[in-house]
Amino acid sequence: MPRTFLPSRDGFAFVNSWPRQPAVTLPTPFGDIGVGNAEGGLCGGMVFAALDFWHAGTATPAERPAKDDPLYTFLVDRLIDSWHLPAGVVQYYQWMNLPDGDSSFTALGRRVLIERGVSWRTIRVQWAQISKDLDSGVPVPLGVVTIDSKDPRDLALNHQVLAVGYNRIGNRVTLRVYDPNRGRRDDTFIAFDTGAPARATTFGHNLGIGGNRVRGFFRAAYRPRRVPSPLGP
Template sequence: MAVDDFLPSRHGFAFTNAWPDQPAVTLPTPFGDIGIGNAGGGLCGGMAFAALDYWLAGRAPGLDRPAAGDPLYRYIVDRLIDSWHAPAGVAQFYQWMSLPDGDNVIKLFGRRVVTERGLGWRTVRVQWPQIKKDLDRGLPVPIGVVTTASRNPKDLGLNHQVLAYGSGADGSRVTLRVYDPNRGRRDDITIRMDTSAPARPVTFDHNLGLGQRPIRGFFRVAYTPRQPA
């Protein structure tokens, strides 16, 4: 493993997640084959996985943006497919897109009964403790970021993937430091959340390269190291 801590300015790719129009990446899913657009739509998961691969191998990532057909380009595309962890990972993105932000609650015989956990509770109570455990050990964690509410499988490509590499807390306020392929080698990219009321919709403040899209929740992505190209 690399001896120094992960830092985007040292261990991220020198180029951002911006690519010319190139053939689409098609993934098999429980809903049928889904094209994640062409490369112009982004290869965020592949870049996050590849950056972690290089860091674990103690090697510097590529400096120049690879052209289609280059070994590094093919490697990033392969890692993008790995990052979707089909079919389970794709199904998790789809499930989270379909869930409410806060818990669904009904009153039954005068008592409040939770009928469905929302993204706030699933992020804060289930996913965050798992992510924090690895971060506390100094191990970066790829996370899937849900940015849209939809039941249309074609909207899967609107979601995002980043690499969390550090965290801090001020009371119930948690800050994740992340490598966002959309932002390149910036060390100031963060996701912030208040963990005090996870049953209600949780507000996520961020400066990820998502345009106007919000963060609704995030989860740990299944990752297996691979020898980098």
């Protein structure tokens, strides 16, 4: 098993900043989505690729690749993988359209649940799975939902990071993450309270997402891939 993932050592030395034109157009159930501009970036590709290098026991390259570089092509390919088409895109869109807290009404003095919100799905379902992997020393790629929108074009405003560890005091969890938008920083986090998941939960963070809030997150489907030669073994 490789050593613990440390962003200052195992993340890419360059941040997620690329040409404004789309790096790739993703065909989704809601139409084509251009990803790779100043808003979308290659966050998912960088997260998956950094984890690939970690699994391979190989240091991430220090130089930012040009568009004709094999590493750049690999990042774009891994970006497409990170969206897990079509199921992953559907999950992002579903969560974009969910309320933060559970929806319910009271009838005859009893609470009737209509729909679970993003907070409950994050804390009760996703976090239970993510924490088990982290306890085993395995980093976990996360899809981070940042937007409340019915417009499929806003899918590119969501984000992806890599969970690498956590601290817990009572119900308070501080999740340590590698965020390609912040680079090789070991102090990047998402913090939340697990005590009342049915209510809208505040997810504190210092992610590089332009001041947008974190509504919730889920485990992204990941399988390791061989890193490109001559960069890897």
